[in-house]
Amino acid sequence: VSDVKEYLGQGNRLGKDGLNLNPSERELAQIYAKYNFLQGRVLQKEFAEQFQPDIISIGIGGNDVGLVGKLQSCIGPDICSFAIDEDAKAQVSKEIKSQYNKLVETYGALHKLSPNSKIFVVGYPKVVSEFGSCGLVLGNLLSIEERVFFNESIKYLNQIIESAAKTV
Numbered sequence: 061v062s063d064v065k066e067y068l069g070q071g072n073r074l075g076k077d078g079l080n081l082n083p084s085e086r087e088l089a090q091i092y093a094k095y096n097f098l099q100g101r102v103l104q105k106e107f108a109e110q111f112q113p114d115i116i117s118i119g120i121g122g123n124d125v126g127l128v129g130k131l132q133s134c135i136g137p138d139i140c141s142f143a144i145d146e147d148a149k150a151q152v153s154k155e156i157k158s159q160y161n162k163l164v165e166t167y168g169a170l171h172k173l174s175p176n177s178k179i180f181v182v183g184y185p186k187v188v189s190e191f192g193s194c195g196l197v198l199g200n201l202l203s204i205e206e207r208v209f210f211n212e213s214i215k216y217l218n219q220i221i222e223s224a225a226k227t228v
Contacts, residue, residue: 070100070123104166108174116170119182121163121217125155131187131210135201143209156217163224171228181225183218186211 065083067090068075074086081089093101094110108116122128130152134140141148170179188207202210 067103069102073100105169105173108170108177112174113177115180116174116177117180117182118167118170119184120166121156121159121221122184122214124159124162125152125217127184127210127213127217130213134206134209137201139203139205143203143205149209152213153216156213156220159217160220160224163221164227167225167228181221183221184214186214 065087068086069078072078074081074089079085079089090102090106092098094106097107104116104118107113130140130142134142142152143149167179167181170177188202188210190204190207190211
């Protein structure tokens, strides 16, 4: 979303899936968020343009491909399709690759809005260990195939993020 008035926050947190704010309430919430540096409620470009910070750190992409939702769908006794079905794996790879242009556009827009800012693009950490202990709860709820799938997905996402960052 490029229009500030249409932005409902990360994960729709200001819209019907979150606080369910009407347009006037949302505008007030966004003004408050911007001046109190509350992320996820205002487009990051709004912060950059308004405050011209020395340093901008940005980590995006994982939510846009629904990695958390995919992880949640895999928690359980059975192995989820993402981890074993080649078509499902290919679809996730395609979703991750499709983020490249959006990332380039976002990083470029931040640079244009705040040209003197040093921009640090951060990737995503591994959320589970492939081998060894994954904790009592996750260790019993995610198979080795699922853990490998998530780590490979994050590794690929980080390659796309790095490539996009180097393009700008």
